[in-house]
Ligand SMILES: Cc1ncc(C[n+]2csc(CCOP(=O)(O)OP(=O)(O)O)c2C)c(N)n1
């Protein structure tokens with residue numbers, strides 16, 4: 001097939017770069033792309049699969065989650081400035097979680113003459129002409145480019161994939177106008193090769209040696225990591241270091257993946273316990289963590305040594321980041337941990353005193369046992385009770401997404417997750433990720449069950465009508481477990497915290513935080529082709545979860561509303 005338009009060329013190039021999905025919310029700007037998808041299909045040419053998105057932030061979360069599962073950036077096409085605005089808070093999560101995604105936005109046409117192919121022919125095309133469309137996401141995108149000429153297309157798409165996926169990964173944002181999309185393609189510019197994804201450097205050997213020596217000599221070391229467990233290599237290295245060095249593993253302040261089995265004696269899931277471990281430490285190894293501890297909760301020991309390993313240890317995107325670090329190492333966290341484990345192993349082999357010290361620490365640590373959360377058989381539901389029930393009914397390989405906000409700690413402490421990749425989340429606080437994220441995880445892992453645990457507020461931020469509809473459209477069912485505590489607990493507690501004797505604390509409520517007219521969640525689910533359950537009593541939870549999981553296994557999304565205490 002001889003390609004006729006730059007839009008056909010664009011779609012072909014995306015496929016040539018391995019982009020499997022194009023999440024599309026169409027507008028007047030996308031007509032050439034829509035036609036290209038069909039014309040390429042007609043000719044049997046490769047093209048990404050197009051999935052209809054009915055809300056942009058939901059599909060951005062899906063692309064973000066797909067990246068987390070596969071390390072392959074996908075593309076989402078949004079409608080000019082308005083569609084870019086609807087990406088909303090999910091651009092924040094993409095930035096903070098270093099997700100490789102490609103966002104292509106239409107740009108209002110330049111031409112307006114009667115013969116201008118793709119030129120302006122509707123009033124909106126003047127209204128969409130805003131002074132700085134990329135400015136909407138400028139603080140969040142890693143790289144921005146406007147495609148103004150057909151001959152730049154191959155370089156623009158190649159660079160977009162390259163920049164998005166290169167560590168630290170991020171958002172590549174392209175704009176392209178309808179008239180450029182209608183232009184004849186420059187097929188003499190179709191280079192696909194030569195855009196390698198760069199990998200972060202391996203850790204410098206002398207840095208590894210210093211860290212291993214410090215861990216070998218330490219009296220009370222701690223590993224703080226938010227995301228080392230994102231890869232199989234990282235998860236294995238965390239566990240190996242925990243076993244060898246006998247150190248506690250903490251660092252769930254940002255959410256994110258399971259870094260060590262919830263049953264492992266080194267696992268420190270709670271905030272207070274994590275702060276205590278950091279306060280007690282004489283050597284702190286921070287690996288890929290943006291918020292290793294809360295200074296307000298931690299008093300560091302005099303003479304503590306802090307090592308920081310990260311693909312971007314300077315954290316240039318965070319204006320005020322001033323953790324006291326002695327040695328900053330720019331490296332991939334999982335690779336660095338594996339190297340540290342190997343070096344520490346060598347030290348232990350060659351120095352019996354080191355081997356003895358590590359063995360003593362490990363033995364002490366193994367005395368800690370991780371008690372699973374208890375499930376009450378009857379009475380009111382509690383977040384811990386919900387976790388215990390979920391631990392009972394889900395499989396070890398099911399993938400859980402956490403957006404539980406003030407109940408996140410119940411998830412980390414109470415939900416049994418023993419395997420790599422079976423707990424994830426946006427690792428950032430732009431609420432509304434869990435539902436779109438579930439769609440993306442299910443797309444990437446169709447053989448796995450996907451379960452989102454969300455606050456009631458977070459569920460609503462996730463645009464549930466769109467997300468549940470998209471689950472049905474895309475064939476990507478998931479279970480959403482809502483922890484319904486009557487609204488925004490996270491926005492109420494700080495009012496009490498700042499004004500302990502204030503009027504809000506006395507009234508035990510704060511304005512703008514309680515839902516008195518929440519939706520009927522099961523009815524909302526039913527309206528969107530999903531199975532719905534509402535549970536108020538502990539004894540009803542396991543059967544309701546089992547019914548919901550059966551619906552999911554049969555291909556239908558499901559929502560289980562768990563009514564938990566309001567305080
Ligand atoms: C997009 C977005 N808007 C607002 C906030 C501020 N915020 C943080 S937590 C929270 C409440 C979340 O409510 P819910 O999910 O029900 O969890 P709960 O606080 O009840 O545990 C809000 C509004 C945010 N983080 N992200």
Ligand SMILES: [Mg+2]
Nearest residue numbers: 455456457487
């Ligand atoms: Mg809530």
